[in-house]
Amino acid sequence: MDDASGSVATAQYARRPSAPARASRKQVAILGGLLLALLLPAFVSLGLWQWRKAESKTALQSELDSRSHDAAIAIPTTPADVDALRHRRVILRGSYDAAHQVLIDNRPYREQAGYHVITPLQLSGSTMHVLVNRGWLPAPADHRQQPVAEVPAGEIEVSGIAVLPAQRFFTLAAQPTSGWAPVWQNLDLERFRSAVPYPLQGLVVQLDPTAAGGYVRDWPRPDERADRHRSYALQWFGFAIASLGIWGYFLIRRP
Structure with missing residues (x-):
């Protein structure tokens, strides 16, 4: 085998993941998938809960505005x-x-x-x-x-x-319990x-x-702060998307 053929074979061997590396990657995929199966529904559920609260607050805000x-x-x-x-x-x-x-x-x-x-x-x-x-x-x-x-x-x-x-409310000091x-x-x-x-x-x-x-x-x-709950909902949905992205990155990245 000449030097060129040896160099190509060596490079191909170097790019080929070893058995332990393949096993480790498989373990990461399995563990990551299990963790994602727990976190993803939780993140989505929390996001939907905050979104429903925002809708409820928006309806209440409209009612309060009309009452006044x-x-x-x-x-x-x-x-x-x-x-x-x-x-x-x-x-x-x-x-x-x-x-x-x-x-x-x-x-x-x-x-x-x-x-x-x-x-x-x-x-x-x-x-x-x-x-x-x-x-x-x-x-x-x-x-x-x-x-x-x-x-x-x-x-x-x-x-x-x-x-x-x-x-x-927050009290800076103890309030008197007797007298006016x-x-x-x-x-x-x-x-x-x-x-x-x-x-x-x-x-x-x-x-x-x-x-x-x-x-x-x-x-x-009067402000029922519906936008605050929408912001919370978007944060939870963002966590769900980020979790999927991180898991996908570890699946496709080269060892």
């Missing part, structure tokens, strides 16, 4: 179905309870520190109260001082949008209920920007 443009309704004096009133325009007639007004701290507006002013309103002819968010009030330069939030006296009629208070604190870190409805001697509806009314007796009321549009 419906005719205003009166809040009942008996415990209300808060989900049915959520983001509806409501009318309240009664008088404010200035003694139990609170300022909700850490509510910045246009990069300025401030408070939300929360005042209970007693509905006329009953003991039922409703919390009214009368808007944003700037904080003094010395944060140790508290701003003065005047409360309209006598019976009044106000309107606004009914919203549900947050159920989960004029400044709170968060609007904790259960804490409010336990601190006042009267029944309280399970919602908050964001005072209409045109109503008297309020402060800055640049209320954000």
Whole structure:
């Protein structure tokens, strides 16, 4: 055999995978296929779940947007179905309870520190109260001082949008369990209920920007964050495609 023939044979032998390499490649294919059989359905299922949540949130968003443009309704004096009133325009007639007004701290507006002013309103002819968010009030330069939030006296009629208070929130420090604190870190409805001697509806009314007796009321549009769930769904679908691609790469690559 001449040198040229020997070189060709050597090159062909070098390109030919050894038995251990072929076995290893087969093991990778089998193990990868088993792993893919587990991961692929999970990724697709999670993606579909997030996509369905996005569709549900989109439908709810449309309903909430339409509710805010419906005719205003009166809040009942008996415990209300808060989900049915959520983001509806409501009318309240009664008088404010200035003694139990609170300022909700850490509510910045246009990069300025401030408070939300929360005042209970007693509905006329009953003991039922409703919390009214009368808007944003700037904080003094010395944060140790508290701003003065005047409360309209006598019976009044106000309107606004009914919203549900947050159920989960982050507290920077322990809150007092007794006595009345004029400044709170968060609007904790259960804490409010336990601190006042009267029944309280399970919602908050964001005072209409045109109503008297309020402060800055640049209320954000209700957002159910449907786009966030779509983004999650696309991530899960991306994981599924990437898993297929990685497995396919290991199948076709040369050892």
